[in-house]
Amino acid sequence: MKRISVSASIPREGSPFTSVWTVTVKEMADHMGSIRIRLLLALIALAAMGAIYSAVHEIRSAVGEDPFVLLHVFSVSKEPLPSFVAFLSFLIPLGAIALGFDAVNSEYNHRTLSRILAQPIYRDAFLMGKFLAGLLTLALSLTVLWLLVVGMALFVLGVPPSPEEIGRSLMFLVAALCYAGVWLTVAMLFSVLFRQPATSALASLGVWLLFAVFWNMLAGLAGQIPSDQMSQIMTQLWFSRLSPNTLFAETMIALLDPTTRSLGPILYSQLERAMLGSPLRFGQSALLIWPQFAGLIAEVILLFTAAYVLFQRQEIRA
Amino acid sequence: MNAVKVSSALMAFRAPHRRGVLLPDPQPEELDPALAVQARGLRKTYGAVTAVKGLDLSIRKGEVIGLLGPNGSGKTTTILMLMGLTEPTGGWVRVLGYDPLRDPLSVKRRVGYMPDSVGFYDHLTARQNLEYTAMLAGFDYETRKARIAEVLERLQLSSVADRKVGTFSRGMKQRLGLAEVLMKQPGLIILDEPTSGLDPEAAREFLEIIRSLKEQDSTIMLSSHLLHQVQAICDRVMLFNKGEKVLEGTVEEITRQVMGGGGTAIQSANALPGHSSSPPTLDEVYARYFEQLRNDSNGGAGQEGGAGKPGSSPREAADSNSAGEVKP
Numbered sequence: 123m124k125r126i127s128v129s130a131s132i133p134r135e136g137s138p139f140t141s142v143w144t145v146t147v148k149e150m151a152d153h154m155g156s157i158r159i160r161l162l163l164a165l166i167a168l169a170a171m172g173a174i175y176s177a178v179h180e181i182r183s184a185v186g187e188d189p190f191v192l193l194h195v196f197s198v199s200k201e202p203l204p205s206f207v208a209f210l211s212f213l214i215p216l217g218a219i220a221l222g223f224d225a226v227n228s229e230y231n232h233r234t235l236s237r238i239l240a241q242p243i244y245r246d247a248f249l250m251g252k253f254l255a256g257l258l259t260l261a262l263s264l265t266v267l268w269l270l271v272v273g274m275a276l277f278v279l280g281v282p283p284s285p286e287e288i289g290r291s292l293m294f295l296v297a298a299l300c301y302a303g304v305w306l307t308v309a310m311l312f313s314v315l316f317r318q319p320a321t322s323a324l325a326s327l328g329v330w331l332l333f334a335v336f337w338n339m340l341a342g343l344a345g346q347i348p349s350d351q352m353s354q355i356m357t358q359l360w361f362s363r364l365s366p367n368t369l370f371a372e373t374m375i376a377l378l379d380p381t382t383r384s385l386g387p388i389l390y391s392q393l394e395r396a397m398l399g400s401p402l403r404f405g406q407s408a409l410l411i412w413p414q415f416a417g418l419i420a421e422v423i424l425l426f427t428a429a430y431v432l433f434q435r436q437e438i439r440a
Numbered sequence: 441m442n443a444v445k446v447s448s449a450l451m452a453f454r455a456p457h458r459r460g461v462l463l464p465d466p467q468p469e470e471l472d473p474a475l476a477v478q479a480r481g482l483r484k485t486y487g488a489v490t491a492v493k494g495l496d497l498s499i500r501k502g503e504v505i506g507l508l509g510p511n512g513s514g515k516t517t518t519i520l521m522l523m524g525l526t527e528p529t530g531g532w533v534r535v536l537g538y539d540p541l542r543d544p545l546s547v548k549r550r551v552g553y554m555p556d557s558v559g560f561y562d563h564l565t566a567r568q569n570l571e572y573t574a575m576l577a578g579f580d581y582e583t584r585k586a587r588i589a590e591v592l593e594r595l596q597l598s599s600v601a602d603r604k605v606g607t608f609s610r611g612m613k614q615r616l617g618l619a620e621v622l623m624k625q626p627g628l629i630i631l632d633e634p635t636s637g638l639d640p641e642a643a644r645e646f647l648e649i650i651r652s653l654k655e656q657d658s659t660i661m662l663s664s665h666l667l668h669q670v671q672a673i674c675d676r677v678m679l680f681n682k683g684e685k686v687l688e689g690t691v692e693e694i695t696r697q698v699m700g701g702g703g704t705a706i707q708s709a710n711a712l713p714g715h716s717s718s719p720p721t722l723d724e725v726y727a728r729y730f731e732q733l734r735n736d737s738n739g740g741a742g743q744e745g746g747a748g749k750p751g752s753s754p755r756e757a758a759d760s761n762s763a764g765e766v767k768p
Contacts, residue, residue, distance in 0.1 A: 134541075134542055134543070134544060134545075135542065135543045135544070135545055135546060136545045140545065140578075141575070141576050141578070144572070144575045144576055145576075148572055152561075152563070155563070232559045232560075232561070232562065233555065233557055233558060233559030234559045234560060234561060236520075236525065236553075236555040237553075237554075237555055237558055237559065237560075237573075237617070237620070238573075238576065239525060240523055240525065240548060240551075240553040240555070241548060241573055241576040241577050242544075242545040242546075242548040242549040242576070242577060242578065243545075243548075243576050244544070244545075437526065438520075438525050438526075439516060439517075439520060439526075
């Protein structure tokens, strides 16, 4: 006569996101006050200044005839400095990892986790709050950086940007944020997995190094497997597009260089009657990079889900 | 070492403890509204290890309960299951009438829990730490302000309220932990080893505060190793060993069970001194209990373990496990 029910099938009370905003605000305040983020912002700002300064010198001669001056400020480089976007694609992962690598394990180590989770919130809110705080901090930093660059370009070059340029560079900002989100979730995943912050920081940096340095070599190797040339190229492309770095790089190319028409191989037959070198409209470029964009977002969601599942199943006893 | 941690994390991923497991619900007539905590057959296993074996609990409102037992005897796991921080493998539990599995927010709102060696955010001040908890607990601005000021005053932390917690001593952190618990004005207070790591004087002061709570009819569960102080405070004590509640009752009842009664007298050379004249302290009872366990498992001849409840005599508990791990 025992009444038996599957507890799991009965919904728990309240929203899983009760108090998520409280956690977010507290964590964001922590990020903003931390020495870590100040160092990183200083580093990024310095690098940006240098890159922009040299780019402006490079562009200045051709200011009159260039319709996309602002975009070129982002992407043009002058030896020995790399371009602004090249700097960013190096520094964004660093910043994101710095914000995420000790998100969960430091709470264990400071023995605050069980105390916080004894308050009327779910673990969902705790993890989501931490993620949102990291993402908002990165968004804030990147937006400030973007304003800085655009402002400087205006000031130095004296050419007002067209709506098209503003749209493209804003979309570039969003892409940079998605790219940052990937590395933030990688770091948070490791912070759930490893109890030592040093281990999770090293693991995150290791993954970053893998994608930044070795992934293209691996993609090259994978590309040699099929026999005919076309499928060799496609395999290599497919493989390299698993990397967030490739996705971000392609997004940058398509957004900041309006003449980009394809991110893969083009057959001669497709080039018939094409006006090579003429720019695409913003909408067309957006269509071109939409798969890459979706890929970045998908990677964020996948990684966050993995971290979430692991965290839900963890014992909170310190 | 980290490989071990990763693999254990993956193990947890592969072996969900509770998916599809049928947990029984209590019959309505089984539930007693006068009880603050009620549990039947509460069980928790981690893989092959059983941390808590079929525990029955009944704690009345207004009672002060002491949880005793060696490290690893299942006290903390039990507490975590009461809070809904760990899911039981079997059995059911109701805390202040709520199911910690289905209504965890209601339980957490009404129960104040201070974990073993509680930690705070070192870079925040005492007040900011409390502020954060109060916001998570959902108090509005006025309530937060009033309650934080009140508990800081009560635990003599007002003068250091705006100092960073990183500079606090262990004792101050424990007091802050208790302040956080009291701030919620909970219907049940659970303190896990509140005096661990404290110097004797700080521990005494701390227990003094708990005693003052007792006078306000709070329901308190308290686990501690300071037995003579537990004896002075608690209405009842429960002794845990190897995941089982082996003894339960007032200190006098437990003393009778362990020390008195036929068949429990142990003719060992190192009989505890000083219990012949004055009534034995809980310290002595505790030491004696685990001494009996050891003797029994060492094959002590003809000693019938009359202590403990039927079915959970020290003898049985000792036989099913190696007594070498017992650390009284």
